[in-house]
Amino acid sequence: MGRVRMTPARRARAGVLAGGAMAASGAGLGLGLEVGLVVGGVLLVAYCLLLMDVDRPDGGGGP
Secondary structure (H helix, E strand, O other), X not given: OOOOOOOHHHHHHHHHHHHXXXXXXXXXHHHOHHHHHHHXXXXXXXXXXXXXXXXXXXXXXXX
């Protein structure tokens, strides 16, 4: 089996989504639903800003 190749944009998406889900669920369980929703919203904004930096302007995903 070959190695799975991922572009930097795909790696960034996967990492931010996984980390954001863990942080929001942890805050929701530990501090309450309201805090979990706020953390999730802040992380969604960070996710969108990160993708603006990582994605290529022409939409391509090559190395």
